[in-house]
Amino acid sequence: MNNMITSSGSQREYTPSDRIQCDAFQQMCEATACVQNSALKRWKENGGKVVGFLCSMAPDELLIAANMLGFRVRGTGSTNTDLADNYFTNLNCTFPRHCLNMAMEGEYEFLDGILYLNSCDHIRRLYDNWKLNIDTEFIELIALPRQTGPDQVKFFTEEFQMIREKLESHFKIKITDDALRDAIKLGNETRRLQRRMYDLRKQDDPPITGAEVLTVMVAGTAMPKTEYNVLLRELLEELEGKQGSGKEYRARLMITGGVLDDPKWINAVEEVGGLVVADGLCFGGRIMWEDIDETIEDPIEALGRYYLADRPSCPRVVDKQEERAEFTANMFKEFNCDGIVGAKMVFCDQWNVENYMLKSDMHEQEIPFMSVEREYITSGTGQLKTRIQAFIESLGK
Amino acid sequence: MYTAGIDLGSATGKCVILKDNKIIGSRIAPTQAHPTEMANRVMKSALANAGLSSVNEISTIFTTGYGRLNIEFATENMSEIACHAKGAHWMIPSVRTIIDIGGQDSKVISVNPDGSVDDFTMNDRCAAGTGRFFEGVARGLGLDLAGISALEMQGDEPCAISNQCSVFAESEVVSLMNEGHSFPNIIAGVNLSVARRMRGMARKVGVSEEVVMTGGCSKNDGLVASIGKMLGAEIVRCPTDPQLAGAIGAALFAKAKMERESAAA
Structure with a gap:
């Protein structure tokens, strides 16, 4: 018998903070719901430096070792792209538009620096236009290889070393190997805690929804890791041993795709009965599935190796498509999913090609896969809900 | 009951x-x-x-x-x-392909023999080529939807329509009028452009020999004829x-x- 989606429920816009009442989770909700969150403000008030980055392949641990807060730049809260539209072509996606627009409105004045990678053409244009329009004093571009062999790892490690030296000379600091090793330990601690949270999702009736998990994951990119780890431990203590989120669902779904930081989008999926229990997102599973190797002697090499080659990759990397398909299929099975939704941004070439291949790879293994397009800011979820509901119905759920 | x-x-x-x-x-x-x-x-x-x-x-x-x-x-x-x-x-009951064009979206659905959904495709976000688009066209021509229907079978040289955007529909139609095209040809062009789009979507899920159209836009005879021609399929009209x-x-x-x-x- 199907779980019914009854017609109760409020018309009010979803906020993740509604359900889990513990203080740690509420603080994470705040960090995810806006750009300038309280933890960030406290950090700045105490004289801390903040360096932003646009891509999950940026070396956060390098910033931690420099005693800085690494902040993953988002367009959260942006309502329009009127200022930024003049600097992009019609073929650029809405993520860089919203980020630049917010920066042009002064929302990113708190940044002491920003690290770019040429993650895709859209981010690359954002780098150009950020340089043109925003006076962040330290702006650097890290060259990102397309393949992941030993030569490329060596090159990427050298790029990180160059950034390390530039940070040292610009901010007049020293980033020691020991500090880097400590930062790697701290980052790995975060990853372990996040994986513990993901473990909870394997249950038949998980105590946490997909929208709530994304909230926790995004918060981890917006506040000091020391503070975040404490909150996450508190949250885990609250949730472990509990069952059920009160969310009725018909199917267990996995989401794959690029930049998705809005719990409201996941909630739209969950409102029509698709509980999101796993993901291959760069605000989710992909950034914590593997640890940075703590046994490699040179910590900067450990970073280069991890960020380019050792963690689940993004379609920007061209020699690992088979590995990504395997990662996706394994996660699908491990979390007992019923179907996969490939969420891609309009105009994202990388995920467009990836989803096409992923769909046929999954088809071969009889894993249901549906691709949907989205814009960066979630609005008008009607079509999305129809597609997801039809997908769930087609799963026989 | x-x-x-x-x-x-x-x-x-x-x-x-x-x-x-x-x-x-x-x-x-x-x-x-x-x-x-x-x-x-x-x-x-x-x-x-x-x-x-x-x-x-x-x-x-x-x-x-x-x-x-x-x-x-x-x-x-x-x-x-x-x-x-x-x-x-x-x-x-013999239906295997359904084209549904409603007020703001369009879908092509392939159906299993028992009436359950086999596969589907749906337009992305915007209302291009749907009921809203036809409303914009009608406004541009100074007609209502019934007025369009009355003229649509008379066009023999469909105009080229470059834009199916519901927002630009009106201005597209006004420029065609200014260029001296007749109303029936403009309307035929509009139907043809939507039919082309539906062919693209239908190819994705596959088309059977018999196609059924549903949704408000399936009451538009000119559009139905255009789609049938474009797909090379018979559009079976619904009894209801x-x-x-x-x-x-x-x-x-x-x-x-x-x-x-x-x-x-």
Whole structure:
């Protein structure tokens, strides 16, 4: 018998903070719901430096070792792209538009620096236009290889070393190997805690929804890791041993795709009965599935190796498509999913090609896969809900 | 026992009441209000149409369409994809391909022999080439939708339409008028451009020899003819109002649920 989606429920816009009442989770909700969150403000008030980055392949641990807060730049809260539209072509996606627009409105004045990678053409244009329009004093571009062999790892490690030296000379600091090793330990601690949270999702009736998990994951990119780890431990203590989120669902779904930081989008999926229990997102599973190797002697090499080659990759990397398909299929099975939704941004070439291949790879293994397009800011979820509901119905759920 | 389906679309609300697999009441009304109010309105007048006095006489009610969520008196809701497939299959059991063009979206659905959804494709976000687009075209020509229908079979040299954007429809049509094209040719061009688009979508899920069209735009004869020609398929006309397909499907799902429950009881 199907779980019914009854017609109760409020018309009010979803906020993740509604359900889990513990203080740690509420603080994470705040960090995810806006750009300038309280933890960030406290950090700045105490004289801390903040360096932003646009891509999950940026070396956060390098910033931690420099005693800085690494902040993953988002367009959260942006309502329009009127200022930024003049600097992009019609073929650029809405993520860089919203980020630049917010920066042009002064929302990113708190940044002491920003690290770019040429993650895709859209981010690359954002780098150009950020340089043109925003006076962040330290702006650097890290060259990102397309393949992941030993030569490329060596090159990427050298790029990180160059950034390390530039940070040292610009901010007049020293980033020691020991500090880097400590930062790697701290980052790995975060990853372990996040994986513990993901473990909870394997249950038949998980105590946490997909929208709530994304909230926790995004918060981890917006506040000091020391503070975040404490909150996450508190949250885990609250949730472990509990069952059920009160969310009725018909199917267990996995989401794959690029930049998705809005719990409201996941909630739209969950409102029509698709509980999101796993993901291959760069605000989710992909950034914590593997640890940075703590046994490699040179910590900067450990970073280069991890960020380019050792963690689940993004379609920007061209020699690992088979590995990504395997990662996706394994996660699908491990979390007992019923179907996969490939969420891609309009105009994202990388995920467009990836989803096409992923769909046929999954088809071969009889894993249901549906691709949907989205814009960066979630609005008008009607079509999305129809597609997801039809997908769930087609799963026989 | 009665069951009902309510299809709360972007342009119109539809309600169908079934008894013993027959439609005994139905209603189509323009969407002008909050989904709950629309649901109440179409339900009330479909009840009157069926000669029933109260919604309490309906045992099971399913909703579908954009406004399907959060309707208090509904038992359950289903996606319009499943409902259009079910409704079209009920009208024409041999159907395997359905083209549904509504007020703001268009879908191509392939259907299994039992009426369940095999695969589907749907337009992305914007309302290009849907009911809203035709409304914009009509405004540009200074006509209403009926006025378009009256002229559409007369065009023999369809104009090239470059833009199906509902927002730009009016200005596109005005420039064609300024260039001296006749109304029938402009309308033929509009139908052809939508037909081309539907062919693209239909290719994705595959087309059977017989195609059924549902949704408000399937009442547009010129468009139906254009799509048939473009697909090289026969468009089978529905015996019942094709705009009701979604609501019929919802009512049938309600009926199936009612029967399951009484069998269990």
